[in-house]
Amino acid sequence: MDEKEKQEKRLDFLVEQFKADSREYRNLPTPKDREGKRALLRSLMNIRFPRKMDEEVLRVQDAYLKERAREKGIVEPSDIPAIRGCLSLWQGDITRLSVDAIVNAANSEMLGCFIPMHSCIDNCIHTYAGIELRAECFRQMNGLREKWGRDYEQPTAIPLLTDGFNLPARKIIHIVGPIVSRYLTEALEKDLADCYWNTLELCRTKGLRTLAFCCLSTGVFHFPGRRAAEIAVHTVTRWLAGHPGAMDRVIFNVFKEEDRKYYEEILE
Template sequence: MPFTIVRQDITKLKVDAIVNAANTELQMGGGVCGAIFKAAGTTQLQSACDKLAPIKTGEAVITPGFDLSAKFVIHAAGPVYRQWNEAKNAQELRAAYTNSLKRAVENNCESIAFPLISSGIYGYPKDKALKVATSAIQDFLSDHDIDVALVVFDKSAFNISCELLGEVDSYIDEYYADAHPRQTQRRELLDVELEALEEADESASKYNGPFLKDLLAPSVGAPAPLDDLVGNLDEPFSKTLLRLIDAKGKTDVEVYKRANLDRKLFSKIRSNKGYMPSKRTAIALAVALELSLDETDDLLKRAGYADR
């Protein structure tokens, strides 16, 4: 399932569960925690938390979402950053993400949104926090199907995520769309284009086997030789994918149908540059493209699965 990084207000996301970067006593705090409590209804959410407190660092518990659009709030206690204890910091932060995802799956959630846990008053450096978050989420998605969004709202976290992971899918309410009409129009045109291609190729075949889902996506120019695609490690996953489709002489519809991907998901791959694929999606696309082992390995590296 998809993993995206977004710049957004987590309390407004329409997902099954949002994660609260909680303290171990599950008391209302400031920052993201305070915003979640206020949006859910402070009294009722605190009452639910009191029944579950305290928890240990790295643990996660679940409560109803009350007045939020999300069904649930998952409260995860991240570590207070200590520079002299990097290994334990990372282990506990990773556990906070993994245990949150487990609570979501146990409660039949199909989508979940995280803040960048411990990166606020707990002092975890944002670049390190982001690396732990993406690693933990991607590893979990290798074996589970759930849509995951990592929400980075403040400008410094957003800039770091751009640097580490390419351009981020950043839509801030309707105001952001209004301020960026060209991007909104481009996404609509891509949907129309894909719909037309789908109607023209209804009989495209499908492969059986493990399937995955991806993200990212710039528009592409002329096809490049396959040899030129290998070794350019700075090229984002989506651009590599689209260039491979051209180089292999295949159509978008043929590839996403063979990979058993939804048309809307493939549209996201084309139009959202911050989209991080699950491992199964990357492999399914490699199979659909009939890639060699070296080409498959290169595609997986661009999806963030080197040496796994």
């Protein structure tokens, strides 16, 4: 049996196991086509609250996601040219990057996105890391609630570190960016700068030397894209100047064309 056939069997197995794991959707018809099965599996993973899963299912899930990463194409830092010092710009799927750490734009619950097939980066990272990621975030948040109270939510700009699980990245740094409700203020700009600064400080203390930032607080958090890019580049550049040799590569990862243009103009 070749790898493609093994992957199809893994997908079929996982769809049925995750359906059986869900009371609400266990009787849902399974699509016949591969993309339909993939969408159903991702949706069932997205909505699943962290709880124990059979070890055999986890083993197959891990093998499936590792192969999905290979299929999508793993990108090394050496594949991306440096623009200024150790700074790089790369447009694409952050879950393809084989770096020490990628940054996830998280929400204050720190459990990922529960909306099936949502296009946010939080959903994408949790999908391709696997359900162990949500379980690990849940474990860490429970520990923080034991310390700070049951209503504890992760504050803005305070990073939380987890393993990358089935991603090419070794680690994931989850951080809550500021939300622009009406007007952009100096306080919100400082909060965004703190996200970048604090993430780099965490990398320094943990020995993480290659890092990919996503576009924090843009999108549904409504931070203006150009200003967010300016703050990102300025803050990272200032941190690197104060910590020479601390990082081998810092990648600004963008997905949208307009964000790529912002960073290109700023990094010229």
